[in-house]
Amino acid sequence: MKRINIGILGLGTVGAGSAKVLQDNQAEIQRRLGCEVVVTAASVRDLNADRDCDCSSIDMLTDPFAVIERDDVDIVVELIGGDSLAKELVMQAMSNGKHVVTANKALVAMHGDELFAHAQAHQVAFCFEAAVAGGISIIKALREGLAGNQIELIAGIINGTGNFILTEMRDKGRDFDDVLKEAQTLGYAEADPTFDVEGIDAAHKLTILAALGFGIPMAFDKLIIEGISDLELKDVDFAGELGYRIKHLGIAKATDAGLELRVHPTLIPSKRLIANVDGVMNAVLVKGNAVGNTLHYGAGAGALPTASAVVADICDVVRAMSLDVSQRVPYTGFQASQVVERAIKLPEQIECAFYLRFEVADVPGVMSKLSAEFAQREISIEAIKQTEPEPGQESVSVIFITQITTEASVNEVLSTLGALPEVSAPVVKLRVEHFH
Numbered sequence: 001m002k003r004i005n006i007g008i009l010g011l012g013t014v015g016a017g018s019a020k021v022l023q024d025n026q027a028e029i030q031r032r033l034g035c036e037v038v039v040t041a042a043s044v045r046d047l048n049a050d051r052d053c054d055c056s057s058i059d060m061l062t063d064p065f066a067v068i069e070r071d072d073v074d075i076v077v078e079l080i081g082g083d084s085l086a087k088e089l090v091m092q093a094m095s096n097g098k099h100v101v102t103a104n105k106a107l108v109a110m111h112g113d114e115l116f117a118h119a120q121a122h123q124v125a126f127c128f129e130a131a132v133a134g135g136i137s138i139i140k141a142l143r144e145g146l147a148g149n150q151i152e153l154i155a156g157i158i159n160g161t162g163n164f165i166l167t168e169m170r171d172k173g174r175d176f177d178d179v180l181k182e183a184q185t186l187g188y189a190e191a192d193p194t195f196d197v198e199g200i201d202a203a204h205k206l207t208i209l210a211a212l213g214f215g216i217p218m219a220f221d222k223l224i225i226e227g228i229s230d231l232e233l234k235d236v237d238f239a240g241e242l243g244y245r246i247k248h249l250g251i252a253k254a255t256d257a258g259l260e261l262r263v264h265p266t267l268i269p270s271k272r273l274i275a276n277v278d279g280v281m282n283a284v285l286v287k288g289n290a291v292g293n294t295l296h297y298g299a300g301a302g303a304l305p306t307a308s309a310v311v312a313d314i315c316d317v318v319r320a321m322s323l324d325v326s327q328r329v330p331y332t333g334f335q336a337s338q339v340v341e342r343a344i345k346l347p348e349q350i351e352c353a354f355y356l357r358f359e360v361a362d363v364p365g366v367m368s369k370l371s372a373e374f375a376q377r378e379i380s381i382e383a384i385k386q387t388e389p390e391p392g393q394e395s396v397s398v399i400f401i402t403q404i405t406t407e408a409s410v411n412e413v414l415s416t417l418g419a420l421p422e423v424s425a426p427v428v429k430l431r432v433e434h435f436h
């Protein structure tokens with residue numbers, strides 16, 4: 001039986017998981033591909049570390065360049081992360097004629113266009129299913145399953161660590177730092193966990209999804225990015241009382257005025273399916289003009305779910321190896337010559353509903369001052385909530401949920417109202433999406 005050899009760069013959580021899945025599911029993979037797939041070499045930082053896979057038949061090396069130079073490696077699996085050394089290794093592996101599979105979202109989001117061109121030039125496959133939403137086959141769904149559609153909206157919970165933190169805070173009132181530590185222990189968090197909590201990881205993933213959905217170049221530097229680290233438990237609770245849940249979403253929306261590409265905490269009506277995606281689970285809502293809404297759900301992080309996507313890519317590469325390059329699915333699903341820029345909205349041009357929390361003095365006339373300013377800017381109000389004053393406190397929280405308006409109009413309202421003497425703290429502004 002024909003044998004395909006894999007060289008893995010990095011045998012950490014996902015690397016060891018991928019080797020384990022290839023070993024445990026060897027027979028089933030052979031039944032699918034008609035050939036044997038074997039990890040023949042791997043590069044590691046520490047040769048003596050404990051690993052959750054059988055390393056006895058793998059050549060363990062400390063130099064990753066030694067793996068990509070080996071004649072007996074057919075497919076290089078890059079799992080070391082980051083976008084400098086990883087880029088050098090992947091470019092060199094492609095130059096050496098190796099097909100490449102990666103789980104590295106930063107690499108694809110920052111250098112994808114260059115890597116696709118390099119892969120094309122060397123006629124090798126370059127696959128990155130594991131880079132977005134762990135075990136969910138969202139890359140394949142966008143690139144192949146939904147290929148008949150014009151994509152109108154992609155909205156996803158695409159950072160498992162962030163969703164795990166938000167869920168534990170909401171359900172158990174747990175402390176942010178405590179939950180983050182647990183996410184690190186469980187292997188969900190990035191090497192630098194600020195990427196998870198400040199929205200960078202989700203922004204890398206949204207950049208990739210937008211490129212695949214809309215046939216545009218990677219546009220990471222045009223995204224609006226907000227994380228969850230400033231989110232207060234009281235807003236999670238107020239949102240719940242108003243019938244919403246707060247989720248950290250990546251949103252890519254096509255509008256007549258351009259694409260909206262944004263990553264931020266978002267209020268979603270609690271009855272929507274995506275609002276009920278909890279823990280480390282991810283979900284991506286994709287709306288196509290033919291299919292309507294589709295929801296793709298599964299584990300977004302962790303060794304085996306991510307390995308599931310890595311191994312699926314290896315299977316795709318093995319199948320593609322026997323095809324002429326022109327018959328393979330293009331890297332983004334669009335022909336390279338058809339990947340074109342589209343207008344991307346600036347932050348103030350974003351249109352959506354807003355949740356606004358004011359901390360105000362508990363004195364007569366404040367509510368009418370607030371309401372008057374909204375009326376003057378022609379912003380309609382969907383819901384208002386005012387809290388009882390806490391014992392010993394002189395201020396109360398007043399929450400407005402607006403109807404759809406522009407971010408520019410809301411910012412104008414906030415610059416006026418934020419300066420009122422009765423407003424005692426910076427106004428909390430969160431975006432709301434209804435996904436009708």
Ligand code: HSE
Nearest residue numbers: 159160161189190301
């Ligand atoms: N840190 C990432 C997450 C890992 O929590 O989603 C999967 O990409």
